[in-house]
Amino acid sequence: MNHKKTVSVICFLILSLTISGCNWFGDNQTRPAPVRPRIATPIPNTEQAPTKKIPGTTKLTEKQLLERIEKVETAAKKGDWSVCNRETNLLGTDMTRYSPSTTDGKSLMNIATFDSTYAKLQADVKSKNRPAVIRDLQKLRDDLKRIKNNPQS
Numbered sequence: 001m002n003h004k005k006t007v008s009v010i011c012f013l014i015l016s017l018t019i020s021g022c023n024w025f026g027d028n029q030t031r032p033a034p035v036r037p038r039i040a041t042p043i044p045n046t047e048q049a050p051t052k053k054i055p056g057t058t059k060l061t062e063k064q065l066l067e068r069i070e071k072v073e074t075a076a077k078k079g080d081w082s083v084c085n086r087e088t089n090l091l092g093t094d095m096t097r098y099s100p101s102t103t104d105g106k107s108l109m110n111i112a113t114f115d116s117t118y119a120k121l122q123a124d125v126k127s128k129n130r131p132a133v134i135r136d137l138q139k140l141r142d143d144l145k146r147i148k149n150n151p152q153s
Contacts, residue, residue: 060097076133
């Protein structure tokens with residue numbers, strides 16, 4: 001009986017292979033149709049994204065420089081010397097970016113009084129000398145007004 005089952009299973013497998021197995025061996029399979037390339041659609045030209053604004057590359061106005069001086073002064077009046085020191089350092093970088101609005105004016109980088117007053121201001125901030133800091137800031141304001149009113153000197 002065991003022999004009959006084995007023979008019947010083998011016959012069944014052979015029959016199933018002959019009926020459905022024709023497509024298993026790929027010699028005579030039909031190939032799919034080739035993929036035809038599409039016509040390229042025109043891509044609209046998009047403008048390049050603007051570059052990021054890099055801090056320190058733009059010019060500063062007199063108003064922005066005076067705002068920085070005000071920040072240093074309020075920090076000095078409050079006695080917050082760490083903020084005052086940080087704002088003083090930022091004031092130094094802002095001074096190099098300042099450009100007068102008049103065409104024949106000088107930039108602050110080229111003016112010796114600004115450099116010397118700023119050096120005094122830094123020393124006074126480090127020594128936490130409040131009256132001297134306020135006096136130096138007032139001198140910076142006066143120099144800024146002098147540059148604006150008399151750009152030739």
